[in-house]
Structure formats: structure tokens, C-alpha cells
Amino acid sequence: MVNPVLLIAVPLGLAFAIPLFALFWKAAVKYIPPAALAFNLVVSLLLLPRVLENSVIVSIGGWQPPFCINLVAGPVGVLFSTIIALVGLLVSVYALDYIKEGATEKYHMLYLLLLTGATGVVLTGDIFNLFVFFEILCISSYSLVAYLREKSGIESAVKYLIQGAVGSSLLLIGIGLLYGLFGTLNMADIAQSIRSVSPISVFVPMVLIVAGLGVEAAIFPLNAWLPDAHSSAPSSISAILSGIAIEVGLYAVARVIFTIFGAQSFLTFLALLGILTLLVGEMCAFCQNNIKRMLAYSSIGQIGLILFALAIATSYGVTGGLFQLLSHTLAKALLFLATGYMIYQTGSMEISALEGMGKKMPLTCLAFTIGAFSLVGLPPFIGFPSKFLVVRAALVTKETIFIIFIGLALLGTVIEAAYFFRVVQVLYFKADMTNPGRKEAPFAALIPMFIFVILIVIVGIYPKLVTDVLNSAASELLSRTEYIKAVLGSIL
Amino acid sequence: MSFLNNYIYYIGAFGLILIGLYIILVKRNLIKVIVGLGIVDTGVNLFLISVGYITKGTAPIFSRPGIDSEDMVDPVPQALVLTAIVIGVAVLALALSLAIRLYQHYGTLNLRKIREQKW
Numbered sequence: 085m086v087n088p089v090l091l092i093a094v095p096l097g098l099a100f101a102i103p104l105f106a107l108f109w110k111a112a113v114k115y116i117p118p119a120a121l122a123f124n125l126v127v128s129l130l131l132l133p134r135v136l137e138n139s140v141i142v143s144i145g146g147w148q149p150p151f152c153i154n155l156v157a158g159p160v161g162v163l164f165s166t167i168i169a170l171v172g173l174l175v176s177v178y179a180l181d182y183i184k185e186g187a188t189e190k191y192h193m194l195y196l197l198l199l200t201g202a203t204g205v206v207l208t209g210d211i212f213n214l215f216v217f218f219e220i221l222c223i224s225s226y227s228l229v230a231y232l233r234e235k236s237g238i239e240s241a242v243k244y245l246i247q248g249a250v251g252s253s254l255l256l257i258g259i260g261l262l263y264g265l266f267g268t269l270n271m272a273d274i275a276q277s278i279r280s281v282s283p284i285s286v287f288v289p290m291v292l293i294v295a296g297l298g299v300e301a302a303i304f305p306l307n308a309w310l311p312d313a314h315s316s317a318p319s320s321i322s323a324i325l326s327g328i329a330i331e332v333g334l335y336a337v338a339r340v341i342f343t344i345f346g347a348q349s350f351l352t353f354l355a356l357l358g359i360l361t362l363l364v365g366e367m368c369a370f371c372q373n374n375i376k377r378m379l380a381y382s383s384i385g386q387i388g389l390i391l392f393a394l395a396i397a398t399s400y401g402v403t404g405g406l407f408q409l410l411s412h413t414l415a416k417a418l419l420f421l422a423t424g425y426m427i428y429q430t431g432s433m434e435i436s437a438l439e440g441m442g443k444k445m446p447l448t449c450l451a452f453t454i455g456a457f458s459l460v461g462l463p464p465f466i467g468f469p470s471k472f473l474v475v476r477a478a479l480v481t482k483e484t485i486f487i488i489f490i491g492l493a494l495l496g497t498v499i500e501a502a503y504f505f506r507v508v509q510v511l512y513f514k515a516d517m518t519n520p521g522r523k524e525a526p527f528a529a530l531i532p533m534f535i536f537v538i539l540i541v542i543v544g545i546y547p548k549l550v551t552d553v554l555n556s557a558a559s560e561l562l563s564r565t566e567y568i569k570a571v572l573g574s575i576l
Numbered sequence: 577m578s579f580l581n582n583y584i585y586y587i588g589a590f591g592l593i594l595i596g597l598y599i600i601l602v603k604r605n606l607i608k609v610i611v612g613l614g615i616v617d618t619g620v621n622l623f624l625i626s627v628g629y630i631t632k633g634t635a636p637i638f639s640r641p642g643i644d645s646e647d648m649v650d651p652v653p654q655a656l657v658l659t660a661i662v663i664g665v666a667v668l669a670l671a672l673s674l675a676i677r678l679y680q681h682y683g684t685l686n687l688r689k690i691r692e693q694k695w
Contacts, residue, residue, distance in 0.1 A: 212656055219663045226670055235681045240693055242674050246609060249667050253616045256660060257593070257623060263653065264627040313695040475689060 088157040095120045099196035108190035112191045118174040123168035139570045150273040156209035159557040164206035166545040173232040174532035179320045183527040198224040202332045212269045229317045240312035247309045255296025261289040272571035301333030304361035314380035320425025324381045327417035355395035361389030366499040374433045386412040402558035404473030411470040414535045417538040418455035425525035442512035451533040467542045467548040585626030592619030606685040610671045617664040628653035
């Protein structure tokens with residue numbers, strides 16, 4: 085059996101080995117992140133069939149779960165670690181050629197640390213450990229946003245850092261309050277005894293924790309940093325921030341709400357926040373002229389849709405939410421990667437500057453178009469089954485409020501289609517036909533893009549490939565008692 | 577008076593947190609905002625310590641005979657605070673180095689004047 089600890093230990097160790105390695109062989113440093121993430125992908129895929137049967141609990145230090153820091157590799161955790169390793173691997177292959185300027189060894193170290201933090205957040209079963217991994221993720225993304233040392237990057241990194249630091253202080257206060265109430269930091273142990281105190285005394289820590297995590301998850305009133313940070317980071321980092329970092333934040337929110345607090349009455353409010361996030365994101369994206377800002381706002385919109393689907397809290401809803409999360413991760417990472425080389429060629433981020441790119445970079449533009457169509461939800465791509473599941477989940481609840489909300493969400497999808505089709509039109513149909521020279525993105529960038537395209541098409545045509553995993557992940561999130569029994573089973 | 581005696585650490589902790597948040601929200605100078613972040617961090621750490629503190633308690637060392645477990649201070653929050661301090665130092669150091677870069681680009685640290693990125 086493979087130990088899930090390796091998923092965290094190997095990339096963490098390699099990340100800190102990178103600066104040492106760079107002392108004597110600098111050129112080889114950039115191959116370390118792909119190697120580490122390929123290892124993670126293999127380990128996650130090996131673990132996946134096992135954890136579908138029952139969760140693997142790892143106790144560190146030889147103590148029984150409530151007294152030690154434990155890892156919970158359940159379906160949700162391993163599903164997320166697979167997604168993180170897959171997207172991280174493809175983006176790191178893309179970065180082999182894309183990242184040339186600056187202190188590249190620092191880029192690769194921070195990149196690996198960011199993904200280690202993300203993997204740690206999804207695997208841990210201890211709430212303070214979750215905070216620590218979250219901080220690893222946040223601190224490395226603050227510095228990666230400022231990697232290019234441009235005016236805009238520094239400015240958005242400062243904004244991101246101030247908001248993120250306040251958010252993590254709120255999270256830590258919430259954790260302190262929980263510890264004061266229950267005297268334990270183990271998530272299953274807290275979940276077990278949460279009913280023993282009055283709901284009002286748990287409400288304050290819950291609000292603090294959700295607000296703290298919500299900053300990173302970019303839930304509506306807390307997402308002012310996102311468009312700046314995602315648009316001024318290097319494109320490979322934007323892909324990771326949009327595809328991994330905010331999803332991990334959402335995972336943490338879902339875990340806290342569903343597993344720790346089991347807060348049913350809070351869910352309608354979260355659904356409302358989700359719809360607000362969706363509408364604000366899509367409407368702001370519609371009026372952008374800068375393509376990376378447009379994609380960043382579109383991420384906000386998608387996060388809103390995922391949050392809404394999770395807040396339905398039926399097994400259809402959570403499955404749909406996780407499916408939408410997977411489809412957003414693949415499509416948005418692809419879009420940012422394709423945009424990266426288009427911007428590199430034109431030297432401008434304005435949408436109007438992309439005129440006629442369909443002739444100059446046909447493959448990159450094809451990848452962009454497929455990503456955009458998938459995000460909008462057109463049939464042969466992964467976006468269609470995921471959005472379909474979300475709509476079905478909202479309709480089968482038969483509650484008026486959810487039906488109104490899903491109507492608004494579909495309105496958001498129409499806006500989304502409008503601005504993505506506008507970009508596709510600029511790419512292909514507004515060309516000056518003066519026989520432009522073809523200048524395609526390099527090979528190392530095209531391969532990851534086309535692996536994304538293939539995944540998007542295959543899962544879109546045959547969604548059964550992933551629905552089993554998503555279903556058991558959804559049932560893990562929804563059944564608190566199973567989770568508690570799995571973690572604390574040995575001492576109950 | 578006994579209320580003040582019992583809760584003085586909590587009052588101090590939340591006082592520090594609120595002062596820090598006030599500074600972050602109101603001040604225009606980036607360095608002052610970073611100082612505010614530091615004060616919030618200190619407040620949170622004080623709060624965590626006071627969750628586990630017992631008046632006149634001692635360290636939980638079992639090898640010394642004659643100490644009741646009632647008199648022992650909970651060691652877990654102190655371990656948490658050590659970690660939180662390290663994280664806080666990292667964030668503050670990163671913030672200060674970003675402040676240096678920001679000053680090189682804009683020639684000012686006034687956050688109201690740095691507004692290239694907006695919605």
C-alpha cells in the first residue's frame with residue numbers, strides 16, 4: 085500500500101532541495117517540479133481505487149487520531165490531490181519553456197510549495213494543520229503574483245497579501261474559539277461534539293472560519309483581490325491560481341460547513357452568496373477589454389456556480405458542484421495557458437489586439453476556443469454534463485428558491501456565452517487577411533494544452549469516467565457520521 | 577472587578593485585534609498598514625495563549641512530583657502560537673519586501689495614490 089504522507093512529504097522535500105540543487109546545476113532545476121508532480125499523480129491514482137472502498141487514515145507519530153495530527157485520504161481528498169497533481173504537472177511542463185526571465189529557481193520552488201500546500205489542505209484531518217497548509221499556499225501565491233516584478237504585479241500582490249493576511253487572522257481566531265469550546269483540533273472530534281454546545285456559541289467561530297476561508301475562495305464580498313492578482317501574475321501562475329488555489333479554498337469551506345458544523349440552516353445563505361458571486365463575476369467579465377481580467381472575472385462567476393451547487397446539499401447537488409469544479413479547473417487552466425502565448429506574441433493584453441490570431445497561431449487558438457466552449461457549456465465538452473447536473477440538482481429539490489436561483493445562474497451563463505463568443509469572433513472572424521506569418525507556441529507548451537483538450541473532450545463525451553469518483557466524494561462530504569466513524573472508529 | 581480579573585487577557589486580545597483592523601482599514605501609508613497586520617497577529621496570538629492559560633498555572637511536566645493536573649497550563653495553544661508566530665513573521669517579511677518594490681515603482685507608499693488596477 086502507498087502511504088498518503090508521500091503526497092505531501094516528497095514535493096515539500098524537493099521544493100526545499102531546489103535552491104541547494106541550483107547551486108551546482110542550475111539548468112536542471114526546472115525539471116524537478118514536473119518530476120515531483122508526476123510522482124504525486126501516480127501515487128494519487130494508485131490510492132484512488134482503494135479509498136473508494138474505505139478511507140485511509142494516517143496517524144502521525146504513532147498516536148491514535150484525536151491526539152495526533154492525522155491525514156484523511158478519503159474520496160474527496162484523493163480526488164482533489166489527483167486534480168492538483170494532474171493540473172500542476174501539465175502547467176509545470178508548460179512552464180519549462182514559458183518561464184525564462186528572473187530568478188527561475190525561486191519560481192520553481194514557490195510553485196512546488198504552492199501545490200504542496202494545496203495537497204496538504206485537501207488531505208489533512210486537523211483544523212490547525214489545515215490553517216498551516218493554507219498559509220503555505222497563500223504565502224507562495226503572494227510571492228508568485230509579484231514574480232515578474234512589474235508595477236501591476238507588485239501592486240496586486242500587496243492587495244492580495246493584505247486581504248489574505250486579514251482573512252487568515254480571522255480563520256485563526258475561529259480555530260482558537262473552537263479549541264476553547266472543545267479542547268481538540270481534530271476535525272472529526274470537533275464534529276462529534278459540536279451538538280453538545282448551544283448553536284449560538286458555535287455560530288461565531290463558524291462565521292469567522294467561513295469568512296477567513298472565503299477570502300481565498302473568492303466568495304463575493306471578499307474577492308476584490310482576485311481580478312488584479314490573476315491578471316497580473318505570469319500566465320502559468322494565473323492558471324494555477326484560477327484552477328487550483330480558489331478551488332482548494334472552496335473545498336475548505338465545504339469541509340467546514342458540511343463535516344465540522346453540519347450547518348443546514350446556513351446553506352440557503354451560501355446559495356444566495358453563490359448566485360451573487362456568479363452574477364457579479366459574469367457581469368464584470370462582460371465589460372472587460374483585457375483578456376486576462378476577463379478570464380479572472382469569469383473564474384469568480386464559476387466559483388459562484390460551484391458554491392451554489394454545493395449549497396444545494398443533496399447528493400445530486402454536491403456531485404454537480406464537484407463536477408463543475410473539475411470542469412472549471414481543466415477549462416480555465418487551458419484558457420490561461422493558451423492566452424499566455426497569445427499575449428507573448430502580440431505583446432498586449434487587450435482583446436482587440438488578438439485580431440486574426442486564428443490564422444497566426446491556429447493550434448493555440450483552437451485550444452482556447454475549446455476551453456471557452458467548454459466553460460460556456462456547449463455539448464461535446466466537459467462543461468455540458470457538469471452544468472447539466474447542477475441544473476438538474478436544483479430542479480429536483482422542487483424548492484421555489486432554488487428554482488429562482490438556477491434561473492439566475494442560467495442568465496449568468498448567457499452573459500458568459502456572450503463574452504466568450506466575442507473573443508472567439510475576434511480570434512477568427514475579424515482578421516486582416518494579409519497572409520500573416522504563422523508563429524505557433526513552442527512544443528513544450530502545446531503538449532500540455534492538447535492534453536487538456538483531450539481530457540475535456542473525452543470526459544465530455546463519456547462523463548461516466550468520473551461520475552463514480554464524484555458520487556462517492558459527494559457522499560463523503562454529505563455524511564458526517566461516516567467521516568467521524570472512519571477517523572475515530574478505533575477509539576469509539 | 578472580578579470580571580476584569582477573569583477576562584483581562586481576552587479583553588486585551590480583542591482590543592489589539594480591533595486596533596489592528598482599524599489601522600488596516602483607515603491608514604493610507606503601506607508601512608502603517610503592515611504595522612496593523614502585525615498588531616492583529618499579536619492579538620490573535622495573545623488570544624490563543626489565553627484560551628489555555630490558568631492563573632498561577634505551571635508547565636505540564638510530569639516528572640516533577642506534587643503538581644496537580646488542575647494546575648497545569650494547556651500546552652497545545654502554546655505550540656499553536658509558536659507556529660502562528662513563524663507564519664506571521666513570514667507574511668510580514670514578504671509584505672515589507674513588497675513595500676520596498678512598490679516604493680521603487682511608484683515613489684510613494686500612499687495607498688490612495690497607487691490605483692492602476694481597478695474594477
